[in-house]
Amino acid sequence: MRRLSIIDLDTGHQPMANEDGSVWIVFNGEIYNFQEIRRELEGLGYRFRTRSDTESILHGYEAWGESVFERLNGMFGIAICDCRQDKLLLARDRLGIKPLYIYEDDEKWVFASEIKGISNAPECAGASTPNHSTVS
Numbered sequence: 001m002r003r004l005s006i007i008d009l010d011t012g013h014q015p016m017a018n019e020d021g022s023v024w025i026v027f028n029g030e031i032y033n034f035q036e037i038r039r040e041l042e043g044l045g046y047r048f049r050t051r052s053d054t055e056s057i058l059h060g061y062e063a064w065g066e067s068v069f070e071r072l073n074g075m076f077g078i079a080i081c082d083c084r085q086d087k088l089l090l091a092r093d094r095l096g097i098k099p100l101y102i103y104e105d106d107e108k109w110v111f112a113s114e115i116k117g118i119s120n121a122p123e124c125a126g127a128s129t130p131n132h133s134t135v136s
Contacts, residue, residue, distance in 0.1 A: 016054050018062060019047075022084045025058045028113040029076030029098045037071060061089075077113030 017024045031037070034053035037060055042048070046059040053074075060068035061080055066089065069078075075097035080089040090111055092100040103110040103118045112118050 016050075016052075016058060018058055022082070023058060023062060024081040024083070025054060025061070025078065027054045027057060027076060027078045029074055029078075029093065031056065031072050031074040031076065033071075033073040079111060 015024050015026045031053040034056040038048065038056045041056065041059045041063060044063055046063065048055055048059070057068065057072065057076075057078060058080075060071060061082075064071070069091050072093070075093045075095070076091070077093075077098040077100045078089075078091045080091075081087075082089070090100055090102070092098055092113075098113050101112050101115050101118050103121070103124050108123055110118050110121050110123055112121075118124055
């Protein structure tokens with residue numbers, strides 16, 4: 001995981017997990033309304049360890065499930081691993097400002113918000129018939 005850190009450089013490291021390690025997130029982008037979301041989640045009893053927009057998405061997923069994406073105002077490529085449900089969610093902003101690329105073969109999936117994240121991944125080197133796609 002690599003990203004340009006803008007908000008909460010000291011504690012906003014990724015991947016980030018919830019308190020019990022059952023939900024994990026990696027995220028590239030910026031959520032413009034994360035402070036509003038954070039205040040709502042604090043009102044619901046969620047406690048925050050960071051000042052990052054990433055943690056607002058993480059707790060938002062815990063509170064609202066997949067509908068959290070409807071609440072996000074910003075540009076983003078997000079992966080959430082929900083270990084409780086054995087589910088991986090990939091999402092990007094509605095306008096596609098932050099694209100989401102996926103490499104898939106018979107053995108693995110690799111995803112990134114930039115194509116070079118896939119083309120430079122050692123796991124993808126030497127694939128004979130890769131399936132590169134963009135989530136729309």
